Amino acid sequence: xxxxxxxxxxxxPPFRIVAKYFVAAIISFVVLNLLLLLNYSSIxxxxxxxxxxxxxxxxxxxWITMIIFGAMFQLVPVVLETKLFSEKLAExxxxxxxxxxxxxxxxxxxFDTGFNMTFFATLxxxxxxxxSFNIILTMKSVKSWNVTGWFLAAAIFxxxxxxxxxxxxxxNLWTPYIKLSHLQYLNLHAHIAFIGWISMVIMGxxxxxxxxxxxxxxxxxxxxxxxxxxxxxGLFGIAATMLFEKTTNLYYTFILLVVLGxxxxxxxxxxIFKNRIRKKFDIGIKFSSAAYFMLGLTxxxxxxxxxxxxxxxxxxxxxxGYMIIFGYISMLIVGQMYKIVPFLVWYHKYSSKxxxxxxxxLKDMFIEKFAEIEFYLMLTAVFCSLYSLAFRSxxxxxxxxxxxxxxxxxxxxxxxxxxxK
Amino acid sequence: MLKGVxxxxxxxxxxxxxxxxEVESKADVNIITMxxxxxxxxxxxSISTWVENVIGHFEPEKKVVxxxxxxxxxxPDKMTREARQQLGM
Numbered sequence: 001x002x003x004x005x006x007x008x009x010x011x012x013p014p015f016r017i018v019a020k021y022f023v024a025a026i027i028s029f030v031v032l033n034l035l036l037l038l039n040y041s042s043i044x045x046x047x048x049x050x051x052x053x054x055x056x057x058x059x060x061x062x063w064i065t066m067i068i069f070g071a072m073f074q075l076v077p078v079v080l081e082t083k084l085f086s087e088k089l090a091e092x093x094x095x096x097x098x099x100x101x102x103x104x105x106x107x108x109x110x111f112d113t114g115f116n117m118t119f120f121a122t123l124x125x126x127x128x129x130x131x132s133f134n135i136i137l138t139m140k141s142v143k144s145w146n147v148t149g150w151f152l153a154a155a156i157f158x159x160x161x162x163x164x165x166x167x168x169x170x171x172n173l174w175t176p177y178i179k180l181s182h183l184q185y186l187n188l189h190a191h192i193a194f195i196g197w198i199s200m201v202i203m204g205x206x207x208x209x210x211x212x213x214x215x216x217x218x219x220x221x222x223x224x225x226x227x228x229x230x231x232x233x234g235l236f237g238i239a240a241t242m243l244f245e246k247t248t249n250l251y252y253t254f255i256l257l258v259v260l261g262x263x264x265x266x267x268x269x270x271x272i273f274k275n276r277i278r279k280k281f282d283i284g285i286k287f288s289s290a291a292y293f294m295l296g297l298t299x300x301x302x303x304x305x306x307x308x309x310x311x312x313x314x315x316x317x318x319x320x321g322y323m324i325i326f327g328y329i330s331m332l333i334v335g336q337m338y339k340i341v342p343f344l345v346w347y348h349k350y351s352s353k354x355x356x357x358x359x360x361x362l363k364d365m366f367i368e369k370f371a372e373i374e375f376y377l378m379l380t381a382v383f384c385s386l387y388s389l390a391f392r393s394x395x396x397x398x399x400x401x402x403x404x405x406x407x408x409x410x411x412x413x414x415x416x417x418x419x420x421k
Numbered sequence: 422m423l424k425g426v427x428x429x430x431x432x433x434x435x436x437x438x439x440x441x442x443e444v445e446s447k448a449d450v451n452i453i454t455m456x457x458x459x460x461x462x463x464x465x466x467s468i469s470t471w472v473e474n475v476i477g478h479f480e481p482e483k484k485v486v487x488x489x490x491x492x493x494x495x496x497p498d499k500m501t502r503e504a505r506q507q508l509g510m
Contacts, residue, residue, distance in 0.1 A: 215431070215458060215508070217497060277497045278431070278508050339430075346429055351467060355425040355475035361432045 011077045013084045015348050019419070020094055021070025022341065026415055028062030028101075029330070033408045037401040041394055047317045048183065054108035059325045060193060061101045061124065065159075067333055068201050069097070069131060071340065072152070076138055079208050080149055085137035089130055097127035113173035121170040128163040132156045147224050151204025154232060158196025165189040180243075183311075188242055194324055195258060196235055202332060203227065203265050206288075210269065213285060213339055214276035223268035230261030255306045262299045266292060282363065283371040287335025290379060294327035319389045326404065327382045334378070334411055338371055345418050365421055366414045374414070377407035422479055423453075426471045433507055435468065439499025442490070446483075451476050454488040456495045 035055050036043065042051050077084045084090065100123030107117035135156055142149060166189055172178045178185060207224050210216065237254030269292055281289065301320055310316050342365035350359040381403035388396025423441055424434045435441055435455070443454035453472055469487040476485045500508075 212458075213430070215497075217458075217495075280508075343430065347467070350429075351471075352474070354427070354429075354471040355422070356478055359427075359429070361427070362429045363432070 011081065011083060013073050013077065013087050013090060015344060017087060017090050017094075018070045018074045018344065021066055021073070022337070022415075024094075024098060025063050025066035025070065026337075026412055028058055028066060030405070030408045030412050032058045032063060033401065033405040037398075037405050040397040040401050043318065043389070043397060043401075044315060044392055044394075046311070047321065048186070050108055050111040052318070054105045056321065056325070057105045057108060058101075059330075060198075061104065064198055064325075064329055064333065066097070066101070067337070068198070069093070071205070071336075072135060072201070074340070074344065075205060075208075076135060076152060080139065080142045080146075081144075082138060082141045085134050085140075089134045093127050093130040093134070096123055096130070100124040100127055113170075115174065118167070118170045118174050121167045125163045125167050128159055132160055146208075147221050147228070148204040148208045150228055151200050151207070154228070155197055155200035155204065158192050158200060158235070162189060162193040162197050165192065184242070188239060192235065192239070194329075195231065195262075198329060199262075200231075202329070205336075206269060207272075209336065209339070210272050210285075210288070211276075213278075213282075214273065215278045216272045216276040219271050219275045221268065223264045223271065227261045227264035227268065230257050230264060232261075234258035234261060252306070255303070259299055259303050262295065266296055283368055283375060284335045284339035286375055287331050287338065287378075290375075291328050291332035291335060294323060294331060294382070298323045298328050315389050315392060319386055322385055322389060323382075326378075326385070331378065331382070334374075337411075337415065338366070341415060342366060342418050345421055349421065360421075366418050370410050370414055374407045374410040377403050377410070381407060422475055423472065426468070426475055428468070431508070433500075433504045435472070437501045437504040439501070439504070440468075440495065449482075450484040450486055451480060452486045452488060454490060456490050456493075458495050 032055060035051075035058070039051055039055075042049070043055075047053075047056075073084060073090050076082075100120050103120035104117065104124060107113070107120060135152075139149070139153060165185065168178070169182065169185060169189060172182055172185075176182075203224070207221065234254045234257035237257065238251065241248055241251040241254060273289070298320070301323060305316065305320055310320075339362075342362045346360065346362055346365060353359050381400045384396060384400035384403065387393070388400055423444075424436050427434045428438060431438070438458070440457060441453060441455045443452075445452040445454075453476065455469070455472065457468065469489055472487055473485045476483075497505075
């Protein structure tokens, strides 16, 4: 009896470490929406503006990457059936990463592109290196690899590439040395972050969690494997050809390969959903499927952008960025959090009582009706923001950013309710 | 008594889900043969611990052995009619 109990605790890290990352991430999400609302009239024009860059990094570093760190500390040991290499490093990393994020986004906000920005970018790099080191050493002891493992291992590689590229860009703003255009490198930095780092994690984790949540059975993972190779070869090809000559046929071929990889990922998700036993969509699955749909739309827009002179179409990059960050990634994170956080808290609290006395079910851990309202508010806010950005409607942005802020506060409220259960 | 062990995610107990394939009660030991819905399910050690706890609670004098098998794979048709109705099948 005691033995299997210790296997549980041996695999998963202490809840307080994971919770720290989750709390910081959820607060970042609310702050990010508040700043968007307070500055709604400045969210227009070219994307290379201090406030837009600052808010974008609150989203990517404070919200998205922060939550991935927490989730990976929890999921990598459990899914790959091994112990996290070091809990202490996970703790230390947090206290380097958090000031790094705050300092870095502040530097963008006031556009202090001198020593300070490079200093905070170095802190971020240090934290990301510690993370990668910790996860790689955790993966070293994995006995049986699965598709999820491949995707997560690749994601770590891209995290490091993104971090180094970001640091080099920060140094370039301080003392220019990059011969190619700064914006072109920025484009590469952003795409490696979104497709390489964030999407690789999302894809790998989706293959594990979606079948579990929907009870899906009897399908093959061929599409997932093809997606893996297409996206990776495509990203390498894009990076390599960009360093030489941008507009070659080879460059466009690699872009199409990445697009095809994303389509194969979506097909795999479709197959998993088709084979599900649990027909009813709960709130977590609703958010997630909306996010996959938005990934499809974003990919269509991204393909278009690759073939046109996107900087000449006003606000096109903002529409694209908003779609990625809010429509696709944030919807997915919120959905997965509604599945993962209640389980972690539930496990912490009730696991020892199962079968011996009545315990709460996961769906009783938060008010599903509020989450339902949040879902429709968020969906409305996403489409309304995209319309307002595309057609430059300030009043539209004011309304949609308000809706998004309200939905993020409902999310915060529900998460607090779960934590206090 | 194993009906008290409910999968918290699905809200259905492990017996109706068809996860328990055999219960063998001997003089000094209870042997439970069971499987899980997904191979490598993160819940694997939790669910077996719960089963051990429950059996151990009712018959503390006997040892509990959980035989977690991956073959034959769990399939939806192992579920009872009630469980299927609950899932909206």
